[in-house]
Amino acid sequence: MPEAALEPTDYAALDGWAADDHVAALATFRKSCVPIRQGRDPVRPGRPVFGALRAICARAHKLPAKPDEAAARHFFETEFRPVLISAVDARHGFLTGYYEPEVEGSRQRTEEYQSPLYRRPPDLIIRSPKKGSPSNKGEAFRRDGKNLVPYYDRAAIEDGALKDRGLELAWIKDPVDAFFAHIQGSVRVRLPDGDVLRLNYDGHNGQTYTPIGRFLVDQGIVPREKISMDAIRAYISANPEAGKALMRQNKSYVFFRIAKELSKDDGAVGAQGLPLTAGRSIAVDRALHVYGTPFYIDAKLPIDSEAPVTPFQRLMIAQDTGSAIVGPARADIFFGAGKEAGSIAGRMQNPGRFAMLLPRALDPSKAPPPPLPLARPADAPRAPVTAPETTAPPAATPGTTPEAAAGATP
Numbered sequence: 001m002p003e004a005a006l007e008p009t010d011y012a013a014l015d016g017w018a019a020d021d022h023v024a025a026l027a028t029f030r031k032s033c034v035p036i037r038q039g040r041d042p043v044r045p046g047r048p049v050f051g052a053l054r055a056i057c058a059r060a061h062k063l064p065a066k067p068d069e070a071a072a073r074h075f076f077e078t079e080f081r082p083v084l085i086s087a088v089d090a091r092h093g094f095l096t097g098y099y100e101p102e103v104e105g106s107r108q109r110t111e112e113y114q115s116p117l118y119r120r121p122p123d124l125i126i127r128s129p130k131k132g133s134p135s136n137k138g139e140a141f142r143r144d145g146k147n148l149v150p151y152y153d154r155a156a157i158e159d160g161a162l163k164d165r166g167l168e169l170a171w172i173k174d175p176v177d178a179f180f181a182h183i184q185g186s187v188r189v190r191l192p193d194g195d196v197l198r199l200n201y202d203g204h205n206g207q208t209y210t211p212i213g214r215f216l217v218d219q220g221i222v223p224r225e226k227i228s229m230d231a232i233r234a235y236i237s238a239n240p241e242a243g244k245a246l247m248r249q250n251k252s253y254v255f256f257r258i259a260k261e262l263s264k265d266d267g268a269v270g271a272q273g274l275p276l277t278a279g280r281s282i283a284v285d286r287a288l289h290v291y292g293t294p295f296y297i298d299a300k301l302p303i304d305s306e307a308p309v310t311p312f313q314r315l316m317i318a319q320d321t322g323s324a325i326v327g328p329a330r331a332d333i334f335f336g337a338g339k340e341a342g343s344i345a346g347r348m349q350n351p352g353r354f355a356m357l358l359p360r361a362l363d364p365s366k367a368p369p370p371p372l373p374l375a376r377p378a379d380a381p382r383a384p385v386t387a388p389e390t391t392a393p394p395a396a397t398p399g400t401t402p403e404a405a406a407g408a409t410p
Contacts, residue, residue, distance in 0.1 A: 001288050004328035006356075007084040011077055014296055014355055016313025022072035025294065025315035026060070028280040032292035032317055033057035035273055041290065049290040052359030056080075057292070076315070080357035082296060086329045093329025093354040095299055097345030098184055098283070098322070100268040100337040103177035105170040105189035105197070113171035115178040117187070118162055120203040120255040124151060127206075140206025151205040153251040169256055170197055176236050179247050180229070180342075182254040185322075186268035188337055199256040200269045207251035209323050215249055229346025252323075267334065270320030278336030283320035288328055289356075293318045295331065299352030308350050315357075329354040 011017050036057050041050035056079045063075065086093055106113040125141045125148065141148040152161040170189045172178040181187035185201040213232055216222040222231050236243030259269055267276035270283070272291040282295065295316050303310035316331070325332050333348065335341040 001328050003088060004288070005086050005088045009082050009084050009355065011082060014082060014313075015298055016311065017296065018073075020296075020313060020315055021069070022076060022315065023067065023069055024277075024280060025317065026063075026067065026072040026075060028277045028317045028319075029292065029294060030057075030060055031274050031277070032272060032319055033060055036292050037061070043286075047290055048362055049293060049359065052361045053290060053292050055361065056359055076294065076357065079360060080294060081360050082355040083358045085354050085356045087327055090329070092351040093297075093331065094327070095297070095301065095331055095333060095348060095350050095352045096324075097333045097335050097348030099335045099341040099345040100186045100188060101177060101181050101184055101342060102188040102190060102196075102338050103181065104173040106173075106192055107170060107197070109168070109171045113173050115172040115175040116168040117170050117172060117178060117181060117189075117199060118157075118167045118255050119169050119257060121162060121165070121167055124203060124205070124255070126203055138206065140204060150207070152253075153205065153207045154253045155248045155251070157205070157253050158248070169199060169258060176233060176243070176247075180233075181256075182252070184268075185254060186259075187256070196264065198259040198262045200259040200262075201254060202257035203255045205251075205253040205255075207253065209252040210250040211324070212246050212250050215246060230343055232346075267336065270334075272319045274319055276319060276334045277317075278334060278341070279314070280316055281319045281334040282316045283322045283325050283332035283334070284318040285326050285328070285330060286321040289318050291318055294357040296355040296357065297331065297333075297352050298355075299350055301350050301352075302347050303344055306347055312352070 033053075036050070036054050041047055043050075059079070060075065063071070067075070104113075105117075109116075121142075123142045125143075127138045127140070140151040142151050143149075172181070172189070181199070187199050189197040189199060191197060213222070213227045216232065216235060217224045217227055221235065236246065262269065262275060267278055267281070270276045270281060271286065282297075284293075284295075295318060297312060297314055297316055299312045300308045301310050301312045302308045303312065316333070318331075320332070320334065322332055329352075331352075331354070333345070335345045
């Protein structure tokens with residue numbers, strides 16, 4: 001990871017480490033171990049972290065079914081060394097949140113249920129890995145005669161490009177709910193008879209994902225510090241026609257499958273092919289990180305209120321990915337299902353400290369050093385020489401650029 005800065009540390013330096021629930025973290029880690037032990041690294045050539053995790057998973061398999069807190073903590077501290085990780089140009093990582101919506105819907109179209117959620121069309125051609133879970137990156141096409149052309153965008157699909165082809169899995173009562181189901185990639189559809197239909201991501205149309213909150217900020221409709229999923233919903237509800245046009249700014253469109261393997265208590269299925277665990281599963285940049293890698297995250301987040309004051313010091317497991325999750329210290333926290341989880345996830349745009357737990361079989365000192373900054377041009381003006389400060393200046397406030405924060409909003 002040449003774009004990452006790595007700094008070895010120790011567990012005593014991780015605030016809140018001893019107070020975390022290591023039993024819960026170990027249970028989530030063991031779920032990731034199932035595909036790790038049974039398969040091979042989906043990235044070729046295989047990465048050292050994957051091979052090291054496979055050996056650790058074999059030892060995790062031999063632990064008691066229900067280890068106590070001391071044993072779980074000892075396992076992580078014995079098997080992994082903590083390494084602080086960040087982008088070379090940032091002090092902290094960046095956190096957002098996601099969730100599984102629960103919406104009202106029907107298996108049949110009625111006057112009340114008009115917005116379809118589609119299964120993957122048979123004419124959809126996605127350039128992505130053939131094995132593993134469907135990717136949400138890459139181009140997508142359809143055939144037009146002998147030619148391949150880009151697949152239909154959101155506006156074309158909403159205007160009927162897929163109509164009357166028998167692709168509808170469910171019809172949703174609120175078109176805004178259908179839109180946010182696309183953003184999240186999974187949804188629980190509560191049917192009129194009380195049953196719940198679980199739908200999960202199964203492909204996309206290849207169009208670029210555009211965070212529509214950015215338009216509301218750029219147009220001065222919602223202040224940058226107030227943008228959230230709830231704010232976007234409120235705007236669309238108050239301005240139906242403008243809201244419809246706003247949603248169409250995001251040309252990306254998602255297709256679903258019925259997740260028959262999930263029980264009512266399971267989380268949505270992540271890219272590793274496993275049900276996610278609320279508060280323990282994160283989405284990471286799959287180009288940089290291996291699924292199953294533990295990360296200790298230390299941050300203050302807007303969980304109990306809209307202000308980022310709730311301490312979040314927790315061992316998380318990488319089990320998912322997302323097209324907007326890019327960089328070595330970038331994570332999307334899965335908060336579970338339902339309205340409350342959605343409100344929390346929708347306002348999550350915060351800095352955080354990332355410690356990657358690296359298998360002890362690997363030596364971080366052998367990682368290539370981060371790139372040095374470009375040489376200063378000889379003709380560049382030099383800063384004036386001033387007397388040294390008698391008192392140290394205040395440290396910079398941790399955070400991210402406003403542009404990045406707006407870009408993380410749905």
